[in-house]
Amino acid sequence: MPTAIKMPALSPTMEEGTLAKWLVKEGDSVSSGDIMAEIETDKATMEFEAVDEGVIVSIDVAEGTEGVKVGTVIATLAEEGEDPADAKPADAKEAGAASAEAPQAEKSETKSEPAPEPSPASGSSLAPTKAPLPSGDRIIASPLAKRIAEQNGVDLSAITGSGPNGRIVKADVEGAPAAATSTTRTTSASTTAPESVAAASTTLPDFNIPHEDEKMGNVRKVIARRLTEAKQTIPHIYLTVDVQLDALLKLRSDLNKALEPDGIKLSVNDLLIKAQAKALLQVPKCNVSFGGDVLRTFKRADISVAVAAPSGLITPIIVDAGSKSLSVISTEMKELAGKARDGKLQPHEYQGGTASLSNLGMFGIKQFDAVINPPQAMILAVGAGEQRPHVVDGALAVATVMSATGSFDHRAIDGADGAQFMQTFKTLVENPLGLVA
Structure with missing residues (x-):
């Protein structure tokens, strides 16, 4: 068979x-x-x-x-x-x-209302409210038809089904006249704002300019939807500090000489991952996730590291980065980044994370503000280390300085707590022996 x-x-x-x-x-x-x-x-x-x-x-x-x-x-x-x-x-x-x-x-066929669907991955534990269907005769519709009707604000009670026993199917909903559109669409606009904005932006201007259109893949579509959702639903607060890197660079050079026989070469990013994880453990009020009426505080720091892959941005995770050695972090990061670029990451390697790190220093970017990746409540954006005039031991000198900006979900993290995290991160990077302790 x-x-x-x-x-x-x-x-x-x-x-x-x-x-x-x-x-x-x-x-x-x-x-x-x-x-x-x-x-x-x-x-x-x-x-x-x-x-x-x-x-x-x-x-x-x-x-x-x-x-x-x-x-x-x-x-x-x-x-x-x-x-x-x-x-x-x-x-x-x-x-x-x-x-x-x-x-x-x-x-x-046994219920007159569609079953609740899970809420988007926004960190909220509350599902969006659905508009109830009118009472009376039960409405028979396929699950797909119900989902399309809800997304488009179509009132199923105003549609005559063409399926078996009058069952409403996908074609009936898609062909529904404008009069069948439910007035509840307006009341639910706040819960569908990201989708509405994304839909409104799909009409491209018809300019007489040479161009080439490329259909977006699933990954790029999800990035667009989630970033729109994040900027519309999360009140971001941005805090920036300048961090002196000379001590960190000296330690990295010494460690790489010691690790050379093992074929391990630490990057600056590896040390920053460890510093962020330790800072989160020292300031647990920033190692959280907002869930509506629940604030979840994590007991370990899993760092999602932004990697540019051919299909779009993806964030493989260094699990429990605060307790791992720098050599283990370096080995895992190289393996995960390679799998990300080849599109071979498994779900458990990119789903989760308690905070994110985005580093654009290799492109010469001095400073930038990153968008929070929900349901996380913070992301750290680091720029390039560059030679700048800097006060060292009370005197003006030239030092290697990096600007780091933390983006915090202000619903979950107060400005003072975010500032304490940034101060702790700065201290760890400028006194890097604590990263190998």
């Missing part, structure tokens, strides 16, 4: 993905563990492995297809010894779709 291969959920938040590339073709034999395809999620491009052995009977979703829902049949596999000609991939596909739809359909 043929086996339906379905679109996997490669991360806890994944609802759909892009089938970026097939690495097998119809008629190929596969074994458990073979890489079958590359799938682009909202975070990275990941490899999809075969679970069973057999022969690929059909490829049901072409490579490059976007928006493939989790659970959709993407290919069909015939078992070992089975005649591929006897397999019926279309039937398998229909059966898979039916089995995925049946439980949801039954649930939809």
Whole structure:
């Protein structure tokens, strides 16, 4: 009996993905563990492995297809010894779709309101409020139709379904007249502001200028949505300090000489990761996450480090950076950065983190303000170390100085606490022996 291969959920938040590339073709034999395809999620491009052995009977979703829902049949596999000609991939596909739809359909027909959906990853523990549907006759609609209706502010009670037993399906909602639009859209505008702004900005000016349009990938779309959400919903406060780097650079040089036989070479960023983590542990009021009526304080410092990958910005995590040695941080960071650039990060390697670090010093950037990555409550932006006039031991001298700016979620972190964190970070960097203690 043929086996339906379905679109996997490669991360806890994944609802759909892009089938970026097939690495097998119809008629190929596969074994458990073979890489079958590359799938682009909202975070990275990941490899999809075969679970069973057999022969690929059909490829049901072409490579490059976007928006493939989790659970959709993407290919069909015939078992070992089975005649591929006897397999019926279309039937398998229909059966898979039916089995995925049946439980949801039954649930939809027993309630007149759509079930609550999880809130966006904004750090809030409160889900956005939904407008109740009118009481009376129950409304039968598919889960997809309900989701589209909610996103577009369409009143399902004003729509006549074209599906079985009058069930409202996707096509009914998308073709709903303007009169069916619910007046509750205005009341829920505050919870959908990021999406509304993103949608409003999709119309490009029609100037007569030579140009080239490139369709945005899933990662870039998520970056756009999350940064819009962060700037609109998080009150940022920015605090900047100038940090003298000479002692840190001297320590780095000495450590690299000692670690040279082991093939380890520390970067300035490795030491800054450790300094930020130790500062967070010393100022726990900044190692937090805002959750509406809950403020969560973390017991360890996991640092998300911004890495520029071909598909867009991604933040692999150095877990428990405050307790790790500089050599371990350096080794892990090189491995994670390489995987990020190749699109091979696993979900546990980029999901989470208690605070972020963004370093643009290698580009000669002197100072900048970074956008907080929710649900985190702070991000540290560091610029280039450069020779500047600086007061050293009460006298004017030339020193290597770096500007560092902390962006703090003012809902969770007071200005005084943010200032204490920046002062602690500055002290750790200027007296770096504490980083190896």
